[in-house]
Amino acid sequence: MTKAMLIINPSSGQEKGLSFEQEAIDALKKRHEEVIVKYTEGENDAHRFAEEACEERYDTLVSMGGDGTINESINGLAEKEYIPDFGFVPLGTVNDFARALGIPMKEKEAIRLLENPEAKPVDIGKIVGERYFMNVLAVGAIAEATYRVSPEQKSKFGSLAYLIEGARAFKNETPFDLEITYDGNRWEGEAYLMLVALTNSVGGIESFAEHADVNDGAFHVFILKELSLPKVVTLIPDLFRGELKSNEQVEYFKASELSVSSGEDLVVNIDGDEGMPLPFEASVLHNELNVFVPDK
Ligand SMILES: Nc1ncnc2c1ncn2[C@@H]1O[C@H](COP(=O)(O)OP(=O)(O)OP(=O)(O)O)[C@@H](O)[C@H]1O
Numbered sequence: 001m002t003k004a005m006l007i008i009n010p011s012s013g014q015e016k017g018l019s020f021e022q023e024a025i026d027a028l029k030k031r032h033e034e035v036i037v038k039y040t041e042g043e044n045d046a047h048r049f050a051e052e053a054c055e056e057r058y059d060t061l062v063s064m065g066g067d068g069t070i071n072e073s074i075n076g077l078a079e080k081e082y083i084p085d086f087g088f089v090p091l092g093t094v095n096d097f098a099r100a101l102g103i104p105m106k107e108k109e110a111i112r113l114l115e116n117p118e119a120k121p122v123d124i125g126k127i128v129g130e131r132y133f134m135n136v137l138a139v140g141a142i143a144e145a146t147y148r149v150s151p152e153q154k155s156k157f158g159s160l161a162y163l164i165e166g167a168r169a170f171k172n173e174t175p176f177d178l179e180i181t182y183d184g185n186r187w188e189g190e191a192y193l194m195l196v197a198l199t200n201s202v203g204g205i206e207s208f209a210e211h212a213d214v215n216d217g218a219f220h221v222f223i224l225k226e227l228s229l230p231k232v233v234t235l236i237p238d239l240f241r242g243e244l245k246s247n248e249q250v251e252y253f254k255a256s257e258l259s260v261s262s263g264e265d266l267v268v269n270i271d272g273d274e275g276m277p278l279p280f281e282a283s284v285l286h287n288e289l290n291v292f293v294p295d296k
Contacts, residue, residue: 002060003034005053005084007046007073009065010039013091017064020107024064024089027114032060040069050076058084062114062292066092071134071271074124078132078288085119087292094272096135099206100199100214101293117292122214124288125198128281131270136202137282138269139260140193140224141173173227176264182221182255189251193224196258196282210242217286219258223251257283 006024008017021037028035036058038049046063050073053061061084063073070088077083089110090098097103101122104110125133149165175190195202197220202208209220224235226249238247245252260268261279268275 001034002032003036003058004028004032004060004062005049005058006035006037007049007061007063007065007069008037008039009046009063009069009091012065012069013093016107017091020064020089020111023108023111024062024114027111028060028062030115040065044072046072047076050074051080053077053084054080054082057082060085060087062087062089064089064091066090067094067096067135067272068092070097071132071273074134074289075132078124078126078285083289085290085292087114087117089114094204096199096201096204099201099204100135100212101291103293113294114292116295118295119290120215120293121287122289122291123198123217124285125196125219126283126285127268127270127275128283130276130280132285133198133271135197135199135271136269137196137275138194139178139262139266139278140176140191143193143195143269144267144274175225175227176262176266178223179261180221180223181259182253183257185253185255187223187251187253189223189225191223191225192227193222194260195222196220197222198284205239207240207242208244211245214291215287217256217284218254219256219282219284220245221251221253221255221258225249225251256286257281 010017025035040046046069050061063069089107173192175192178191180187197209197212199214200206200209200212212220231249238244244250259281266278268280
């Protein structure tokens with residue numbers, strides 16, 4: 001008998017998850033005899049439910065929520081002996097993972113996709129000894145500014161709210177020292193921001209790492225080395241043209257393993273949430289999950 005687990009975060013996306021519950025169950029019932037629904041009540045519930053889906057050998061796990069819920073689900077699935085195919089319905093503000101995979105932003109369309117999806121192998125990132133991520137790591141005050149984005153700003157400006165707070169942090173910003181060893185190479189210098197992207201979409205901007213693919217086995221590392229007027233204004237058009245990696249103020253390289261440290265007290269932002277202090281080591285888990293994407 002085939003079985004699917006549906007995780008719903010009722011609080012995600014201004015509490016719209018529950019209104020799509022029945023549609024999601026109906027879509028999953030087209031391919032599964034049994035559909036079990038789990039509701040999150042707080043932190044770590046989605047993580048725990050996803051682990052349960054592995055242990056109990058569910059064929060499919062589907063999560064409905066924002067990037068926080070999807071990140072927790074992935075943390076429950078990664079590196080398990082048995083891993084169900086994974087699908088999700090994006091309910092959040094930014095939804096970078098969904099953007100990268102071509103999953104529709106409209107809930108009804110994302111749910112319809114569950115009736116006849118293609119399961120695509122997808123990379124995820126691992127912070128060694130800590131946790132997993134699916135989109136981005138960031139270090140620097142500009143990244144930390146994103147914690148100041150309020151729910152009101154998010155509902156008013158969407159993902160633009162993060163750009164606005166980030167731009168505010170540009171003003172009084174000073175560089176920090178950074179040392180990165182990667183795949184047998186080394187980069188050392190001063191930086192204003194470091195971003196490690198696994199997919200093309202960062203902060204809702206799909207052209208951020210335009211050349212990045214969800215299963216290319218690589219981290220795409222961007223280091224903002226300079227932040228001086230008037231050159232800084234060239235970052236914006238390059239960002240939206242997908243040319244950020246060629247901007248003279250940016251150092252760019254690809255890596256499958258990274259070790260990052262700094263002499264200063266810095267904290268890494270993981271998929272938009274506050275992570276742990278530096279130093280850290282990260283590696284790509286190539287084709288770790290099978291994720292439902294639109295059938296071609
Ligand atoms: N029933 C619940 N009530 C309140 N908070 C919950 C509940 N279940 C889970 N959470 C919390 O919701 C957070 C995840 O929210 P998620 O990112 O999925 O949605 P969102 O905040 O609407 O998305 P986005 O940040 O993209 O706008 C987790 O920190 C988790 O602890």
